[in-house]
Amino acid sequence: MTCYIADSAVFIMGNFDLDSSLMITVPSVADELKSKDAELRFDLAKEEGLRVEWPDPEMVKDVRKMAELTRDSEELSKTDIEILAKALEYRDRGILLTDDYAVQNVAVQLGIDVKPVAQKKIKDIIIWQKQCTGCRKTFDKGDVCPICGSPLKKKRKKSRKEKNRS
Structure with missing residues (x-):
């Protein structure tokens, strides 16, 4: 059940x-x-x-x-x-x-x-990374770039379509 x-x-x-x-x-x-x-x-x-x-x-x-x-x-x-x-x-x-x-x-x-309860179900499966807003280098985690000190912003690393399992 x-x-x-x-x-x-x-x-x-x-x-x-x-x-x-x-x-x-x-x-x-x-x-x-x-x-x-x-x-x-x-x-x-x-x-x-x-x-x-x-x-x-x-x-x-x-x-x-x-x-x-x-x-x-x-x-x-x-x-x-x-x-x-x-x-x-x-x-x-x-x-x-x-x-x-x-x-x-x-x-x-x-x-x-x-x-989902009230929203739509996700369509893509996403893997995230962080990208520096200054030097544009990418990192797996953190909030501040260890190279230039600028803030890191979340960005898609890769995604793929979710299989329809319904």
Whole structure:
């Protein structure tokens, strides 16, 4: 049976009509819910069977490793990493519900099915790099160019079309 790994967007947007007993999330998602409506949707889902589970630490390591490879690690919050780890645990029978493009980018690289909540699904899988705004040299990470001291800006290193897995 398919289960749904719910990112905070599910509770923030509130436009997903799913059986809560098929949904799983991580405890830190609750910390991202700022509106009373989102908190209420989260509480109601818990009453209706939403499972709140801690992510497997080994899966967290795998997610961090992939996020480093795609260079999305700077964009991902603790909650993003945990929700990706939980989705990785359920990869064979789960669908990750998220609107976050960095989360989607890492998820598809890990072989996780993704369904957006209110946004469009990513079309390209992206590997990022940093480029100096001064001397134009490229680097894997950092905020300041070690050569000339100018700021580094995020830039696509390469991308490829996401296979339609729906």
